Amino acid sequence: MEAEAAKFLAAGVAVGLGALGPGIGEGIIAGYALSAIGRNPEASGKIMPFMFATMAVAESTAIYALVVALLILFAF
Protein backbone atom coordinates (compact mmCIF):
# COMPACT_ATOMS: atom_id res chain seq x y z
CA MET A 1 0.00 0.00 0.00
CA GLU A 2 1.19 3.50 -0.75
CA ALA A 3 1.88 5.82 2.16
CA GLU A 4 -0.68 8.35 0.91
CA ALA A 5 -3.45 5.75 0.77
CA ALA A 6 -2.55 4.49 4.26
CA LYS A 7 -2.82 8.07 5.55
CA PHE A 8 -6.36 8.49 4.27
CA LEU A 9 -7.38 5.09 5.63
CA ALA A 10 -5.84 5.88 9.02
CA ALA A 11 -7.63 9.23 9.25
CA GLY A 12 -10.98 7.66 8.41
CA VAL A 13 -10.55 4.79 10.87
CA ALA A 14 -9.37 7.16 13.63
CA VAL A 15 -12.43 9.39 13.43
CA GLY A 16 -14.87 6.53 12.83
CA LEU A 17 -13.80 4.47 15.83
CA GLY A 18 -13.12 7.51 18.00
CA ALA A 19 -16.63 8.85 17.47
CA LEU A 20 -18.27 5.54 18.42
CA GLY A 21 -17.92 5.79 22.19
CA PRO A 22 -18.73 9.49 22.60
CA GLY A 23 -21.82 9.01 20.43
CA ILE A 24 -23.17 6.36 22.80
CA GLY A 25 -22.14 8.40 25.84
CA GLU A 26 -23.77 11.59 24.66
CA GLY A 27 -26.94 9.70 23.86
CA ILE A 28 -27.03 8.36 27.41
CA ILE A 29 -26.42 11.84 28.87
CA ALA A 30 -29.14 13.42 26.73
CA GLY A 31 -31.55 10.59 27.54
CA TYR A 32 -31.10 10.93 31.27
CA ALA A 33 -31.31 14.73 31.08
CA LEU A 34 -34.54 14.51 29.10
CA SER A 35 -36.07 12.02 31.50
CA ALA A 36 -35.10 14.29 34.39
CA ILE A 37 -36.74 17.24 32.65
CA GLY A 38 -39.80 15.08 32.01
CA ARG A 39 -40.09 14.33 35.70
CA ASN A 40 -39.56 17.91 36.75
CA PRO A 41 -40.07 20.40 33.88
CA GLU A 42 -39.37 23.44 36.07
CA ALA A 43 -35.78 22.26 36.59
CA SER A 44 -34.94 22.34 32.87
CA GLY A 45 -33.10 25.65 33.25
CA LYS A 46 -30.82 24.08 35.82
CA ILE A 47 -30.34 20.77 34.02
CA MET A 48 -29.58 22.05 30.52
CA PRO A 49 -26.27 23.86 31.24
CA PHE A 50 -24.89 20.88 33.09
CA MET A 51 -26.06 18.59 30.30
CA PHE A 52 -24.06 20.65 27.81
CA ALA A 53 -21.02 20.73 30.08
CA THR A 54 -20.98 16.97 30.64
CA MET A 55 -21.67 16.37 26.95
CA ALA A 56 -18.62 18.43 26.08
CA VAL A 57 -16.55 16.31 28.46
CA ALA A 58 -17.86 13.11 26.88
CA GLU A 59 -17.23 14.56 23.46
CA SER A 60 -13.57 15.28 24.11
CA THR A 61 -12.35 11.81 23.09
CA ALA A 62 -14.06 12.22 19.73
CA ILE A 63 -12.36 15.56 19.39
CA TYR A 64 -8.98 13.96 20.16
CA ALA A 65 -9.65 11.42 17.41
CA LEU A 66 -10.62 14.24 15.07
CA VAL A 67 -7.48 16.24 15.87
CA VAL A 68 -5.36 13.14 15.28
CA ALA A 69 -7.07 12.59 11.94
CA LEU A 70 -6.58 16.22 10.94
CA LEU A 71 -2.93 16.02 11.94
CA ILE A 72 -2.52 12.87 9.84
CA LEU A 73 -4.18 14.52 6.86
CA PHE A 74 -2.70 18.02 6.94
CA ALA A 75 0.35 18.11 9.18
CA PHE A 76 2.38 15.00 8.32
Place this chain on the structure above:
Amino acid sequence: MLDISLAPRALFYIAGFPVSNTFFWMVVLSIILMVVFVWVARSMKAVPGPLQNILEILIEGSYSFANSITGNEEKTKKMFPFVFTLFIFILVCNLVVYFPGQSALTLENAGGTVPLFRAIMSDYSLIFVMTILGVIVTQIIAITVHGPFGYIGKFFNIKEFKNFIKYLFKGKFKPSLLAQGFLDLFLGIMNLVGEFSKIVSLSFRLFGNIFAGEVIAMVVLFLFPFILPLPFKILGLLTAVVQAFVFSVLTLIYMTLASEIEEDEIAEKATI
Protein backbone atom coordinates in the same frame (compact mmCIF):
# COMPACT_ATOMS: atom_id res chain seq x y z
CA MET B 1 -8.62 21.74 -4.33
CA LEU B 2 -9.63 22.79 -0.82
CA ASP B 3 -7.31 25.16 0.96
CA ILE B 4 -7.07 23.78 4.50
CA SER B 5 -4.13 24.54 6.77
CA LEU B 6 -3.71 23.90 10.47
CA ALA B 7 -1.60 26.98 11.04
CA PRO B 8 -2.98 30.47 10.35
CA ARG B 9 -1.41 32.30 7.40
CA ALA B 10 0.62 35.46 7.77
CA LEU B 11 -1.08 38.58 6.43
CA PHE B 12 1.86 40.97 6.72
CA TYR B 13 5.06 41.47 8.68
CA ILE B 14 5.89 44.15 11.24
CA ALA B 15 9.68 44.24 11.69
CA GLY B 16 9.97 40.52 10.95
CA PHE B 17 7.07 39.59 13.22
CA PRO B 18 4.42 37.75 11.21
CA VAL B 19 0.91 39.10 11.80
CA SER B 20 -1.43 36.24 10.94
CA ASN B 21 -5.08 36.68 10.03
CA THR B 22 -6.28 35.24 13.36
CA PHE B 23 -3.90 37.42 15.37
CA PHE B 24 -4.97 40.55 13.53
CA TRP B 25 -8.68 39.92 14.09
CA MET B 26 -8.11 38.88 17.69
CA VAL B 27 -6.48 42.25 18.42
CA VAL B 28 -9.22 44.14 16.57
CA LEU B 29 -11.99 42.30 18.42
CA SER B 30 -10.31 42.70 21.81
CA ILE B 31 -10.06 46.46 21.26
CA ILE B 32 -13.73 46.64 20.18
CA LEU B 33 -14.82 44.61 23.22
CA MET B 34 -12.75 46.71 25.61
CA VAL B 35 -14.03 49.98 24.16
CA VAL B 36 -17.66 48.83 24.29
CA PHE B 37 -17.46 47.52 27.85
CA VAL B 38 -15.50 50.48 29.22
CA TRP B 39 -17.82 52.93 27.47
CA VAL B 40 -20.93 51.23 28.86
CA ALA B 41 -19.41 51.03 32.34
CA ARG B 42 -18.49 54.74 32.28
CA SER B 43 -21.87 55.93 31.07
CA MET B 44 -24.05 53.89 33.42
CA LYS B 45 -27.56 55.25 33.77
CA ALA B 46 -30.34 54.52 36.23
CA VAL B 47 -32.65 53.94 33.27
CA PRO B 48 -30.48 51.74 31.01
CA GLY B 49 -30.33 52.15 27.27
CA PRO B 50 -30.56 49.09 24.98
CA LEU B 51 -26.83 48.23 25.02
CA GLN B 52 -26.51 48.61 28.78
CA ASN B 53 -29.67 46.55 29.19
CA ILE B 54 -28.31 43.66 27.12
CA LEU B 55 -24.97 43.66 28.92
CA GLU B 56 -26.66 43.86 32.33
CA ILE B 57 -28.89 40.88 31.55
CA LEU B 58 -25.87 38.92 30.26
CA ILE B 59 -23.66 39.73 33.24
CA GLU B 60 -26.37 39.20 35.87
CA GLY B 61 -27.45 35.88 34.37
CA SER B 62 -23.87 34.61 34.14
CA TYR B 63 -23.12 35.85 37.64
CA SER B 64 -26.01 33.96 39.21
CA PHE B 65 -25.07 30.85 37.20
CA ALA B 66 -21.42 31.10 38.30
CA ASN B 67 -22.69 31.53 41.84
CA SER B 68 -24.65 28.29 41.57
CA ILE B 69 -21.42 26.47 40.57
CA THR B 70 -19.08 27.91 43.20
CA GLY B 71 -21.79 27.99 45.88
CA ASN B 72 -20.05 30.86 47.64
CA GLU B 73 -20.60 34.56 46.96
CA GLU B 74 -17.07 35.50 47.99
CA LYS B 75 -15.43 33.00 45.64
CA THR B 76 -17.70 34.04 42.78
CA LYS B 77 -16.70 37.68 43.19
CA LYS B 78 -13.04 36.72 42.79
CA MET B 79 -13.39 34.18 39.96
CA PHE B 80 -16.22 35.66 37.91
CA PRO B 81 -14.36 38.49 36.10
CA PHE B 82 -11.69 36.16 34.70
CA VAL B 83 -14.12 33.46 33.62
CA PHE B 84 -16.64 35.90 32.16
CA THR B 85 -13.91 37.64 30.17
CA LEU B 86 -12.93 34.28 28.67
CA PHE B 87 -16.58 33.53 27.89
CA ILE B 88 -17.40 36.83 26.21
CA PHE B 89 -14.15 36.84 24.23
CA ILE B 90 -14.58 33.30 22.91
CA LEU B 91 -18.26 33.89 22.18
CA VAL B 92 -17.64 37.05 20.16
CA CYS B 93 -14.70 35.46 18.33
CA ASN B 94 -16.85 32.46 17.40
CA LEU B 95 -19.85 34.50 16.31
CA VAL B 96 -17.88 36.85 14.06
CA VAL B 97 -17.41 33.86 11.74
CA TYR B 98 -21.08 34.18 10.81
CA PHE B 99 -20.64 37.69 9.47
CA PRO B 100 -21.72 37.23 5.83
CA GLY B 101 -19.26 37.76 3.03
CA GLN B 102 -16.07 37.77 5.09
CA SER B 103 -14.77 34.51 3.61
CA ALA B 104 -14.69 36.03 0.11
CA LEU B 105 -12.07 38.63 1.07
CA THR B 106 -8.49 37.72 0.29
CA LEU B 107 -5.16 39.45 0.30
CA GLU B 108 -2.31 39.07 -2.19
CA ASN B 109 1.12 39.00 -0.59
CA ALA B 110 4.45 37.17 -0.77
CA GLY B 111 2.87 33.94 0.51
CA GLY B 112 0.29 33.87 -2.30
CA THR B 113 -3.42 34.47 -1.86
CA VAL B 114 -4.22 34.61 1.85
CA PRO B 115 -7.80 34.71 3.17
CA LEU B 116 -8.28 37.93 5.10
CA PHE B 117 -10.43 36.26 7.70
CA ARG B 118 -10.25 32.97 9.57
CA ALA B 119 -12.16 31.64 12.58
CA ILE B 120 -10.13 33.10 15.44
CA MET B 121 -10.46 30.08 17.70
CA SER B 122 -8.97 27.82 15.02
CA ASP B 123 -5.57 29.22 15.98
CA TYR B 124 -4.17 26.72 18.46
CA SER B 125 -1.55 29.03 19.95
CA LEU B 126 -4.18 31.51 21.15
CA ILE B 127 -6.30 28.77 22.75
CA PHE B 128 -3.18 27.27 24.31
CA VAL B 129 -2.31 30.59 25.93
CA MET B 130 -5.86 30.97 27.31
CA THR B 131 -5.80 27.43 28.69
CA ILE B 132 -2.38 27.89 30.27
CA LEU B 133 -3.62 31.09 31.90
CA GLY B 134 -6.61 29.25 33.34
CA VAL B 135 -4.49 26.35 34.60
CA ILE B 136 -1.89 28.66 36.18
CA VAL B 137 -4.64 30.59 37.97
CA THR B 138 -6.05 27.26 39.17
CA GLN B 139 -2.64 26.23 40.57
CA ILE B 140 -2.22 29.61 42.28
CA ILE B 141 -5.64 29.20 43.91
CA ALA B 142 -4.72 25.69 45.04
CA ILE B 143 -1.42 26.93 46.54
CA THR B 144 -3.05 29.82 48.39
CA VAL B 145 -5.82 27.60 49.76
CA HIS B 146 -3.81 24.50 50.73
CA GLY B 147 -0.49 26.20 51.44
CA PRO B 148 2.70 25.23 49.57
CA PHE B 149 3.28 22.01 51.53
CA GLY B 150 -0.31 20.89 51.32
CA TYR B 151 -0.20 21.58 47.59
CA ILE B 152 2.90 19.44 47.04
CA GLY B 153 1.51 16.83 49.42
CA LYS B 154 -1.46 16.40 47.10
CA PHE B 155 0.89 15.04 44.42
CA PHE B 156 3.53 13.30 46.57
CA ASN B 157 1.50 11.85 49.38
CA ILE B 158 3.91 10.25 51.89
CA LYS B 159 1.70 10.47 54.98
CA GLU B 160 1.21 6.68 55.23
CA PHE B 161 4.94 6.04 54.74
CA LYS B 162 5.59 8.31 57.69
CA ASN B 163 3.06 6.39 59.77
CA PHE B 164 4.68 3.09 58.70
CA ILE B 165 8.13 4.25 59.81
CA LYS B 166 6.69 5.60 63.05
CA TYR B 167 5.14 2.23 63.85
CA LEU B 168 8.37 0.45 62.77
CA PHE B 169 10.35 2.40 65.38
CA LYS B 170 7.78 1.36 67.96
CA GLY B 171 8.48 -2.26 66.99
CA LYS B 172 5.24 -2.88 65.08
CA PHE B 173 5.36 -4.03 61.46
CA LYS B 174 2.24 -2.97 59.57
CA PRO B 175 2.36 -3.95 55.86
CA SER B 176 -1.12 -2.54 55.24
CA LEU B 177 0.22 0.97 55.87
CA LEU B 178 3.02 0.32 53.38
CA ALA B 179 0.53 -0.84 50.75
CA GLN B 180 -1.62 2.22 51.46
CA GLY B 181 1.48 4.40 51.10
CA PHE B 182 2.29 3.01 47.67
CA LEU B 183 -1.32 3.44 46.61
CA ASP B 184 -1.33 7.06 47.80
CA LEU B 185 1.91 7.72 45.94
CA PHE B 186 0.45 6.24 42.76
CA LEU B 187 -2.77 8.26 43.13
CA GLY B 188 -0.73 11.41 43.70
CA ILE B 189 1.18 10.85 40.49
CA MET B 190 -2.12 10.25 38.72
CA ASN B 191 -3.27 13.60 40.11
CA LEU B 192 -0.17 15.19 38.59
CA VAL B 193 -0.94 13.62 35.22
CA GLY B 194 -4.53 14.84 35.59
CA GLU B 195 -3.34 18.42 36.03
CA PHE B 196 -1.40 18.22 32.77
CA SER B 197 -4.22 16.49 30.91
CA LYS B 198 -6.44 19.46 31.80
CA ILE B 199 -4.32 21.61 29.48
CA VAL B 200 -4.60 19.14 26.62
CA SER B 201 -8.29 18.37 26.99
CA LEU B 202 -9.45 21.95 27.52
CA SER B 203 -7.47 23.39 24.63
CA PHE B 204 -8.04 20.63 22.09
CA ARG B 205 -11.78 20.58 22.79
CA LEU B 206 -12.23 24.18 21.71
CA PHE B 207 -9.69 24.00 18.89
CA GLY B 208 -11.05 20.73 17.52
CA ASN B 209 -14.65 21.87 17.55
CA ILE B 210 -14.07 25.19 15.84
CA PHE B 211 -11.51 23.93 13.33
CA ALA B 212 -13.66 20.91 12.48
CA GLY B 213 -16.65 23.19 12.03
CA GLU B 214 -14.65 25.27 9.57
CA VAL B 215 -13.44 22.21 7.65
CA ILE B 216 -16.92 20.65 7.50
CA ALA B 217 -18.47 23.91 6.29
CA MET B 218 -15.76 24.16 3.63
CA VAL B 219 -16.17 20.55 2.47
CA VAL B 220 -19.98 20.75 2.29
CA LEU B 221 -19.79 24.06 0.46
CA PHE B 222 -17.38 22.41 -1.99
CA LEU B 223 -19.66 19.40 -2.56
CA PHE B 224 -23.03 21.12 -2.82
CA PRO B 225 -23.13 24.92 -2.44
CA PHE B 226 -26.93 25.39 -2.12
CA ILE B 227 -29.20 24.81 0.91
CA LEU B 228 -27.23 21.76 2.14
CA PRO B 229 -24.63 23.83 4.07
CA LEU B 230 -27.41 25.56 6.03
CA PRO B 231 -28.02 22.86 8.69
CA PHE B 232 -24.26 22.53 9.17
CA LYS B 233 -23.98 26.27 9.67
CA ILE B 234 -26.82 26.24 12.23
CA LEU B 235 -25.14 23.36 14.04
CA GLY B 236 -21.94 25.42 13.94
CA LEU B 237 -23.81 28.33 15.54
CA LEU B 238 -24.86 26.03 18.38
CA THR B 239 -21.28 24.77 18.72
CA ALA B 240 -19.94 28.32 18.81
CA VAL B 241 -22.11 29.24 21.80
CA VAL B 242 -21.83 25.92 23.59
CA GLN B 243 -18.04 25.72 23.30
CA ALA B 244 -17.58 29.24 24.67
CA PHE B 245 -19.86 28.26 27.54
CA VAL B 246 -18.11 24.93 28.13
CA PHE B 247 -14.60 26.37 28.07
CA SER B 248 -15.40 29.02 30.67
CA VAL B 249 -17.55 26.75 32.84
CA LEU B 250 -14.89 24.03 32.93
CA THR B 251 -12.27 26.62 33.88
CA LEU B 252 -14.61 27.79 36.66
CA ILE B 253 -15.19 24.20 37.82
CA TYR B 254 -11.43 23.50 37.93
CA MET B 255 -10.90 26.70 39.93
CA THR B 256 -13.73 25.83 42.31
CA LEU B 257 -12.39 22.31 42.81
CA ALA B 258 -8.92 23.71 43.54
CA SER B 259 -10.35 26.15 46.10
CA GLU B 260 -12.26 23.52 48.05
CA ILE B 261 -10.78 22.17 51.27
CA GLU B 262 -11.25 18.42 51.62
CA GLU B 263 -12.85 16.90 54.69
CA ASP B 264 -9.80 15.03 56.02
CA GLU B 265 -7.82 18.24 55.71
CA ILE B 266 -10.36 20.03 57.93
CA ALA B 267 -10.14 17.16 60.44
CA GLU B 268 -6.34 17.41 60.35
CA LYS B 269 -6.43 21.11 61.07
CA ALA B 270 -8.90 20.55 63.90
CA THR B 271 -6.56 18.02 65.57
CA ILE B 272 -3.61 20.41 65.29
